[in-house]
Amino acid sequence: MSVPVLEMKAISKSFYGNQVLNNINLTVNKGEIHCLVGENGAGKSTLMNILFGMSVITDTGGYDGDILINGSSVAFNSPKAAIEAGIGMVHQEFMLLPGFTVTENIKLNREDTKPNVFSRVLGRKMETLNRKKMASDARNALDKLGMSIDEWVPVAGLPVGYLQFVEIAREIDKENLQLLVLDEPTAVLTESEAEQFLTVVQRLADSGISILFITHRLDEVMAVANQITILKDGELVRSGRTGEFTIAQMAELMVGRKVETSGRISSEKREKANTKVLEVRDLAVDMPGERLRGIDLDVYEGEILGIGGLAGHGKIALANGVMGLYTSRGQVRYQGIDVPLNNPREALNLGLAFVSEDRRGVGLVLEDSIANNIVLTSMQTQEKFLKPGPLKLKDQKQITAHALESIERFDIRCTGPEQIVRRLSGGNQQKVCIARAFTQNPKLLFVSEPTRGIDVGAKSRVLELIVELNRMGVTVVITSSELAELRSISDRIAIIYEGKLSGILAPDAPDVEYGLLMAGKSLEEVGIGERQTN
Amino acid sequence: MKDRLIKIYHGFGLPRLIISVFLLALIIVAAGTDLSVPGLLSDSLVRIGQNGIYVLAMIPSIQAGAGLNFGLPVGVIAGMVGVLVSMENSLIGFGGFLVALLVAIPLGTIAGYLYSLLLNRVAGQEMMVGTYVGFSVVAGMCIFWLMAPFSNPALIWPVGGQGLRVTLTLADTFGGTLNNFLAFQIFGLTVPTGLLLFYALLAFLLWLFLRSKPGVAMEVVGRNPRFAVASGLNINSYRSVGIVLSTVLAAIGYVVYAQSFGFAQLYNGPLMTAFPAVAAVLIGGASTREAKVVNAIIGVILFQTLLTVAMPVTNQLVEGNISEIARVIVSNGMILYALTRVTGGEQA
Numbered sequence: 001m002s003v004p005v006l007e008m009k010a011i012s013k014s015f016y017g018n019q020v021l022n023n024i025n026l027t028v029n030k031g032e033i034h035c036l037v038g039e040n041g042a043g044k045s046t047l048m049n050i051l052f053g054m055s056v057i058t059d060t061g062g063y064d065g066d067i068l069i070n071g072s073s074v075a076f077n078s079p080k081a082a083i084e085a086g087i088g089m090v091h092q093e094f095m096l097l098p099g100f101t102v103t104e105n106i107k108l109n110r111e112d113t114k115p116n117v118f119s120r121v122l123g124r125k126m127e128t129l130n131r132k133k134m135a136s137d138a139r140n141a142l143d144k145l146g147m148s149i150d151e152w153v154p155v156a157g158l159p160v161g162y163l164q165f166v167e168i169a170r171e172i173d174k175e176n177l178q179l180l181v182l183d184e185p186t187a188v189l190t191e192s193e194a195e196q197f198l199t200v201v202q203r204l205a206d207s208g209i210s211i212l213f214i215t216h217r218l219d220e221v222m223a224v225a226n227q228i229t230i231l232k233d234g235e236l237v238r239s240g241r242t243g244e245f246t247i248a249q250m251a252e253l254m255v256g257r258k259v260e261t262s263g264r265i266s267s268e269k270r271e272k273a274n275t276k277v278l279e280v281r282d283l284a285v286d287m288p289g290e291r292l293r294g295i296d297l298d299v300y301e302g303e304i305l306g307i308g309g310l311a312g313h314g315k316i317a318l319a320n321g322v323m324g325l326y327t328s329r330g331q332v333r334y335q336g337i338d339v340p341l342n343n344p345r346e347a348l349n350l351g352l353a354f355v356s357e358d359r360r361g362v363g364l365v366l367e368d369s370i371a372n373n374i375v376l377t378s379m380q381t382q383e384k385f386l387k388p389g390p391l392k393l394k395d396q397k398q399i400t401a402h403a404l405e406s407i408e409r410f411d412i413r414c415t416g417p418e419q420i421v422r423r424l425s426g427g428n429q430q431k432v433c434i435a436r437a438f439t440q441n442p443k444l445l446f447v448s449e450p451t452r453g454i455d456v457g458a459k460s461r462v463l464e465l466i467v468e469l470n471r472m473g474v475t476v477v478i479t480s481s482e483l484a485e486l487r488s489i490s491d492r493i494a495i496i497y498e499g500k501l502s503g504i505l506a507p508d509a510p511d512v513e514y515g516l517l518m519a520g521k522s523l524e525e526v527g528i529g530e531r532q533t534n
Numbered sequence: 535m536k537d538r539l540i541k542i543y544h545g546f547g548l549p550r551l552i553i554s555v556f557l558l559a560l561i562i563v564a565a566g567t568d569l570s571v572p573g574l575l576s577d578s579l580v581r582i583g584q585n586g587i588y589v590l591a592m593i594p595s596i597q598a599g600a601g602l603n604f605g606l607p608v609g610v611i612a613g614m615v616g617v618l619v620s621m622e623n624s625l626i627g628f629g630g631f632l633v634a635l636l637v638a639i640p641l642g643t644i645a646g647y648l649y650s651l652l653l654n655r656v657a658g659q660e661m662m663v664g665t666y667v668g669f670s671v672v673a674g675m676c677i678f679w680l681m682a683p684f685s686n687p688a689l690i691w692p693v694g695g696q697g698l699r700v701t702l703t704l705a706d707t708f709g710g711t712l713n714n715f716l717a718f719q720i721f722g723l724t725v726p727t728g729l730l731l732f733y734a735l736l737a738f739l740l741w742l743f744l745r746s747k748p749g750v751a752m753e754v755v756g757r758n759p760r761f762a763v764a765s766g767l768n769i770n771s772y773r774s775v776g777i778v779l780s781t782v783l784a785a786i787g788y789v790v791y792a793q794s795f796g797f798a799q800l801y802n803g804p805l806m807t808a809f810p811a812v813a814a815v816l817i818g819g820a821s822t823r824e825a826k827v828v829n830a831i832i833g834v835i836l837f838q839t840l841l842t843v844a845m846p847v848t849n850q851l852v853e854g855n856i857s858e859i860a861r862v863i864v865s866n867g868m869i870l871y872a873l874t875r876v877t878g879g880e881q882a
Contacts, residue, residue, distance in 0.1 A: 325764060344763055344766045362761055365757045376754055379750060380750070380751050380766060381765065392741065392748070
């Protein structure tokens, strides 16, 4: 066998005496897809930062161990050095300039130039951009990825899924690219986008580029990986060929406990109440990228209603519209009372609560403590946690007591109620969001994308929490891009297609029916009679 | 014990520790020259009380998400009109002081509200816009001072009889009223009790407000507007609350400043009021996004004491009168330092 593209030998790293990586070995061969899996905090990011010579590593005393590229030892002291050695990285957060076109982003700082009058005098810095060449290079890179988007459109306004491809196009456009590191690239993609993405990754690997793929989604790992390495708490748990693992085994090794990957959390069939809690009539929500174009939907008391569909089809807009966060038209009745639209205050006052899909942007005050995040909404809308008296001073004692209780109940892993929310992992942040909504004592709870970007262990815990709340009498409307997740907890699942309701299915309906509804085909149309779901 | 010391150290922050040590060194040097250390400290106390309210005024605007209030002169002018109305009627002592406040506060509220309407339209650039609003208001008021319908001979130009003078003395009206209230001497140090008590009262009221429901709402709006909307809060109205509060504090601050200083300086007098206050609150450990009352208190103590003590000491040590140059270097140097440290106490 030829020399491996990348070899990392006995890598160890500690931050201020805190061992975060211990004796990690990793080998990536040419044209191979190597999956690196592990929970949040397992040390994946640190390992990649070491590979890339990021300043967080060099500033904190470097690392122990050796890195070999094509058999020769290297030590990168800056990302630039790593890039020059042929390593490319696609980050979890997009690193694109929104106002620039796709081409400009792909070619940023590596623009093709041609000489002109000024450059002959003043040097290369003054050369003109060779836009034609740049555009054709960009086109080429996009074609390799099977992307149909035009290379001249600005990046701003492109759907999230496309941004990922633009980032990859930028990396593969680099001629000396040998190893591409993908850091949780599918976290923000929908299922169909992710599928397309995996095909592309496969194609890249076939063309001889080695790929180091970091992900939480184990079925993806099974689908594309040649080699798998599992990290847990900074240790290498196991490494081997893909065939040596099953999904269940991987999940188990990763979290160190048994985890059900799919399988229904709420298994019992329940009697459906006949009282409608929420009646939505012809609701249109003007949410950029997720427009809802008129939908009729009833929510029954005590149920968990799942809302599914592909990204960009408007499923997320439903909760945002009802809660008044985006401009909407139509009629919403809650327990027979009209909910005034475009007025978050009124929606909250009526007893609706919302866990936003944008956890860090809308769901939390990142710089504030866990305790404050949990009580803020209730304090402002329901006058809770205030001392009696005209001054309405906040009651710190009561707040702390409630926060401690919530931390216990929702299993929030933290150093205490005063810890700043920014420092928590995604899963624990999500638990804080749910605790906040629960503190409002809602009758009807909207939860959007509750498991986006959080690790497997926390995922099932979050879903369990939602089910627990439901059993305590809260009606839940859950929106998610992960169908398996909806099917594991919902009583009914509504599928949204192009801003309209495509159909409602039972959680145990066959996959094909889900597939059809998501593709915008009605069940009658293809000859499957509608199932009795209502 | 060690842990507690470390915790106190982290809470206080390295910059403040360095400044305190430097200050202590200056005072020791001062003791070695023929300067009166109690005298210097008395001056410091007066200047702390005199400028403290301006520094407090920074807090509501920072907490409401509008950043440091560089438009402080908007409130200062309201305070100025209050002082002038009181002087026009030759009111003396506490009566004069209270009337000045009674005029200044409503004017400050109105001016602050209008100013907030502007700032709400330029969200994200409040500090830049505020700086120029401050400058423009001062310039605009220069015209007003010339045309204002004041007729008390003590206020207007002696010859010609139209327009207000540049510098007015408060010695005959309510100059020093607050400073002399319950003032006492100890070890040769004069303590302006009334002034400090009034400052403490305002600091306490502000602290109370920040812990109240609207205070918390204001903070949420400042920290994450989108979260605030999702919690049913009206962003613009809470931002306005913060800016109005800041402006009113500036107005009160001016009345207190004028009675302590003993003079009212019109025309270009208030042009630069915002800068020392900005420097002080930043030195106290605030950032452009987060500020506590304690930051304002620590900041004004360190900043004003340093200015008061550093000047005479440098004059003593270096031949010739470089006091003015030293003042400009020290105070602007501190602002520059503070603005490069906009991250605030935790990271500074």
